[in-house]
Amino acid sequence: MFSKTCEYAIRAMLFVAQRSNSGVKVGIKEISKNIDAPEHFIAKILQDLSRRGMVQSSKGPNGGFFFEKASEDYTLADIVRAIDGDKIFFGCALGLTECDEIHPCPLHFEMKGIRDMIKSKLEAVKLGVFNKDLEQKLIFLR
Amino acid sequence: MFSKTCEYAIRAMLFVAQRSNSGVKVGIKEISKNIDAPEHFIAKILQDLSRRGMVQSSKGPNGGFFFEKASEDYTLADIVRAIDGDKIFFGCALGLTECDEIHPCPLHFEMKGIRDMIKSKLEAVKLGVFNKDLEQKLIFLR
DNA sequence: TTAATAAAAGAGCTTTTTGTCCTTTAACAA
DNA sequence: TTGTTAAAGGACAAAAAGCTCTTTTATTAA
Numbered sequence: 001m002f003s004k005t006c007e008y009a010i011r012a013m014l015f016v017a018q019r020s021n022s023g024v025k026v027g028i029k030e031i032s033k034n035i036d037a038p039e040h041f042i043a044k045i046l047q048d049l050s051r052r053g054m055v056q057s058s059k060g061p062n063g064g065f066f067f068e069k070a071s072e073d074y075t076l077a078d079i080v081r082a083i084d085g086d087k088i089f090f091g092c093a094l095g096l097t098e099c100d101e102i103h104p105c106p107l108h109f110e111m112k113g114i115r116d117m118i119k120s121k122l123e124a125v126k127l128g129v130f131n132k133d134l135e136q137k138l139i140f141l142r
Numbered sequence: 143m144f145s146k147t148c149e150y151a152i153r154a155m156l157f158v159a160q161r162s163n164s165g166v167k168v169g170i171k172e173i174s175k176n177i178d179a180p181e182h183f184i185a186k187i188l189q190d191l192s193r194r195g196m197v198q199s200s201k202g203p204n205g206g207f208f209f210e211k212a213s214e215d216y217t218l219a220d221i222v223r224a225i226d227g228d229k230i231f232f233g234c235a236l237g238l239t240e241c242d243e244i245h246p247c248p249l250h251f252e253m254k255g256i257r258d259m260i261k262s263k264l265e266a267v268k269l270g271v272f273n274k275d276l277e278q279k280l281i282f283l284r
Numbered sequence: 285t286t287a288a289t290a291a292a293a294g295a296g297c298t299t300t301t302t303g304t305c306c307t308t309t310a311a312c313a314a
Numbered sequence: 315t316t317g318t319t320a321a322a323g324g325a326c327a328a329a330a331a332g333c334t335c336t337t338t339t340a341t342t343a344a
Binding site for chain 4 (some may be wrong): 005038044063064
């Protein structure tokens with residue numbers, strides 16, 4: 001469904017969101033441990049998201065990744081779009097380059113609804129909404 | 143959503159289904175042209191599906207791929223399972239190795255419904271159902 | 285102002301996926 | 315039986331995805 005990179009990205013961002021909520025910055029090592037993902041790899045991914053302004057970072061002692069208030073308004077759909085593009089929302093399930101209402105693949109109409117559902121669900125989920133459930137260990141990132 | 147291999151597989155099988163319906167065997171070249179896919183690559187894919195008995199083939203002049211009656215009862219879900227496995231139906235959207243009702247990832251419950259929909263839709267579609275629409279060019283494989 | 289810390293950046297490696305090519309085997313027809 | 319056709323099989327190549335390592339830069343605190 002998502003690329004591995006995108007899975008890591010979402011898990012990392014949700015983790016930073018939760019910790020950032022308590023006013024703390026988190027380093028790569030801590031993120032890596034808590035979401036069970038390769039350290040250097042998620043470093044790259046967060047670097048990328050950081051350049052896009054979707055997460056903030058600071059270097060040096062007590063540095064790490066964190067969210068400014070506004071950043072918590074990003075949705076899962078934003079992350080997916082940043083990492084995987086919008087193929088999952090609009091691409092053809094059978095890989096046709098042209099696939100739409102007037103030139104549909106056999107699954108076009110069946111899949112339309114599913115894609116729309118995925119899109120609207122991911123667009124409805126802001127990064128901060130899982131903070132409490134994560135803290136209470138009702139849901140998990142690893 | 144599906145691997146490229148799986149996209150080709152579905153398109154190739156739907157094409158064979160339609161032609162086979164008219165009692166004709168189709169060669170790799172013709173399939174390749176009609177679904178716009180690399181010749182040698184889909185040869186491999188069909189070889190694989192043929193070994194599994196999901197499509198029939200014969201060598202030599204007038205040889206090619208075709209369906210025995212029973213083969214038209216295979217569903218798109220069967221093809222997907224044969225090529226990509228059942229990750230798309232049961233895997234965790236965020237890539238957790240353990241993700242279920244008692245140890246869910248943040249998206250577990252949201253995604254459950256979507257996965258079930260995909261599964262039931264693909265399981266409902268037998269290979270032959272598109273034959274007429276394909277013939278009438280209401281839907282396309284390239 | 286120096287040492288320590290932690291992210292940024294760049295280069296490179298490994299594995300998987302996708303795609304190609306060549307030889308072999310089976311079927312058929314002349 | 316011999317030549318032609320078309321799939322089967324094996325080996326290999328290219329590209330993308332996933333992952334690692336090392337150096338540089340910025341920040342902080344002693």
